[in-house]
Structures are given as C-alpha cells and as structure tokens.
Amino acid sequence: MAKVLVVTSGKGGVGKTTTTAAMGAALAQAGEKVVVVDFDVGLRNLDLVLGAERRVVFDLINVVHGVAKLPQALIRDKRLENLWLLPASQTKDKDALTEDGVGRVIHELRKSFDWVICDSPAGIERGAMLAMRYADEALIVTNPEVSSVRDSDRIIGMLDSKTVRAENGERVEKHILITRYDAGRAARGEMLSIDDVLEILATPLLGIVPESQDVLRASNVGCPVTLNSPASAPARAYHDAMRRLLGETVEMQIPSERKGLMNLLLGRRAA
Amino acid sequence: MSVLRLFTGRAASAPVARERLQILLAHERSLRGQPDLLMQLREEILAVVSRHVVLDPDKVIVRMDRGKHVSTLEVDIELPTGADRAFASAG
Numbered sequence A: 001m002a003k004v005l006v007v008t009s010g011k012g013g014v015g016k017t018t019t020t021a022a023m024g025a026a027l028a029q030a031g032e033k034v035v036v037v038d039f040d041v042g043l044r045n046l047d048l049v050l051g052a053e054r055r056v057v058f059d060l061i062n063v064v065h066g067v068a069k070l071p072q073a074l075i076r077d078k079r080l081e082n083l084w085l086l087p088a089s090q091t092k093d094k095d096a097l098t099e100d101g102v103g104r105v106i107h108e109l110r111k112s113f114d115w116v117i118c119d120s121p122a123g124i125e126r127g128a129m130l131a132m133r134y135a136d137e138a139l140i141v142t143n144p145e146v147s148s149v150r151d152s153d154r155i156i157g158m159l160d161s162k163t164v165r166a167e168n169g170e171r172v173e174k175h176i177l178i179t180r181y182d183a184g185r186a187a188r189g190e191m192l193s194i195d196d197v198l199e200i201l202a203t204p205l206l207g208i209v210p211e212s213q214d215v216l217r218a219s220n221v222g223c224p225v226t227l228n229s230p231a232s233a234p235a236r237a238y239h240d241a242m243r244r245l246l247g248e249t250v251e252m253q254i255p256s257e258r259k260g261l262m263n264l265l266l267g268r269r270a271a
Numbered sequence B: 001m002s003v004l005r006l007f008t009g010r011a012a013s014a015p016v017a018r019e020r021l022q023i024l025l026a027h028e029r030s031l032r033g034q035p036d037l038l039m040q041l042r043e044e045i046l047a048v049v050s051r052h053v054v055l056d057p058d059k060v061i062v063r064m065d066r067g068k069h070v071s072t073l074e075v076d077i078e079l080p081t082g083a084d085r086a087f088a089s090a091g
Helices: A016-029 A060-064 A099-112 A126-133 A146-159 A183-187 A194-201 A213-221 A233-245 A257-270 B002-008 B014-031 B037-050 B083-090
Strands: A003-008 A034-038 A083-086 A115-119 A137-142 A173-181 A205-210 B060-066 B071-077
Touching (some): A003 A016, A003 A126, A003 A146, A016 A083, A016 A137, A016 A233, A034 A099, A060 A099, A137 A146, A146 A194, A146 B014, A205 A233, B037 B060
Parallel strands (some): A003 A115, A173 A205
C-alpha cells in the first residue's frame, strides 16, 4: 500500500528540501521504492540537492497539463536505483497546478511506488495546500525557534482541516522533525528545548537532526546527507527517523548534548 | 543550567520564548476554523445593497479596527454614477 508523505513547515529555510532528499534516500536504501516530488513551482531546488539538475527535461506541470507522460518526467537517481525524482517547473506560474491535475499524478504515482514524498513550498498558499492535499502522513519540519514553531502550529491546523483525509473525517498522521538543533544553545537556555516544542505543538516526535556542516556539504555536492556522509550525526538522525516512519521502535537520541556541554565548558575555560 | 548561567552571566531566553508562544498560539487556535467574519459581513452587505443598486464588488470595502476601548466597523461603498437616480426611482 503506497503512502503519500508531505514534508511541510510553513516557514522557509527550516530544511524541508534537505529532509525530503535525506528521508527519500534513506527509505530507498532500506529497499523501499520512493519518488520525491518537488511542489515548489518557480523555485525548484530538490533537483539541485539531489544532484539531478542537469537531467531535468519534463516536470510536474508538464505532466499535469498532459504535455509529457509521467514516465518521461521521472528521473531515476544514479546512486540509488529505488529513488526517483519528479521535478517542479521553473516556470513562475503559481496557478499552473490544479487540484485535479495533482490528484491524477499522485494517484498514478501510488500505483508504482511505496512512498510518494511531496516537498512542499514555504508559505500557506496554493502550492503548499496542493502538496499536502492528498497526504496520508505529514512530516512537519520545525526549528526550535519561535517563528518556526508558530508556523508549524498553523500548518498542523491546515493538515487537520484542508486535506482530503480531513474532509473525509480521517486523520493525516503527523510527525514533528526537529532540525537545526544546536545542543550547546539548548543547554544554555538560548533555544527552545525539545520538550517545549513538543508540548506546544502536541504532536509526536519522529526525530531530532542536529545543525551540522555535513548537511551543507551534502547539498554543495548534490547528494543526500544520508548517502554523502552516512556516519555523520545528521545522517544517523535521518536514518533513525526513517526507521520510525517504517514502524520500528528506535530510541530517541538527543544529539550530542553532553559533548556540546563539554565543548562549551572547555571553550569557556580556554578563553 | 544555573551553574552555566554563572559562567555566561545571562538569563536563559528560551523560557520567555516558550511563554510567549503558548499565549500567542492559544489565541490563534481559538480564531482558527471560524469563518472569516469580515468576508462574511462584506458578502452580506454586498448582497443587500445589490438588491437596490448595481454595484462594483471591488468598490465595497469593509474594515474593522479593534482598539483597547473602542472597536469600529467601517463600511465604504462607492456607488456608480447614476445610482442616485436608481435610488430615486426605487423610492
């Protein structure tokens, strides 16, 4: 049974595209057949983060409008044979996506994939609405910071009211993924704690991804962090999150809080 | 954390963030799901006035100001030329 997962946040720059690439790759590595779909029309970036920017011929809009068939637009990852990309258009027409058109594409993708991961654009406009419209599950990417938490709360409200599932009286299964978590700043009380975020949003936690150079390095070279540096802290966090998404019980690791604290103390003394 | 605070000499700001968010979100959640009051008012005012005068829907502006002591509802309807005659004949 295929699952449609939307990666959303409301706020921009929190790590939706990075997360889509990393989770998509992690699921594919685990043997699941995955397609990642970029809904950010006009500002596509998933192709770049996946290193497929030069292989884009047709896109989601072309498929929605019948200009291209779905198999023509799908790009297979060169490293993972189970991972596919359906890119967004760079045409700056926000209205190019229709609800029916997106519905047809998602319906068709469901037939050939285990996971359809929709990378939502920022905001709460049409693109974000359509990305979540047909979702079975949602990954709400949140930074431990006031504006991101507020926007996540708004998005949670939309997932509970504007999705097809919500309208049919069903639930979209929601998960929080905390990204750009800085253990040192959290220990110093400068950053909302994990408990604060979860209590405020009242939604279960799927994982905590630490702020890391490895994430930047991975996107620089166009490779999901789970593939590019699998032993790194963010890659391990994404890998654990992927296993939880598949229903496994994996102990939650709060990223290197102790180490962060030690560094902080040592740093202070040295200064 | 209190030991750390001795080192840094600064009070943690996260508790403030947490409290501000809790208050704000309680307010925003209470508003959620309600139909947009102003849009509804605008639609109904438009419907009533349109029964008597042909209106350009874009020339109907409904604005609400919530003050500490007084709140105001401002309705601004621009009538097309000739509407006064329509009024006269209707009356």
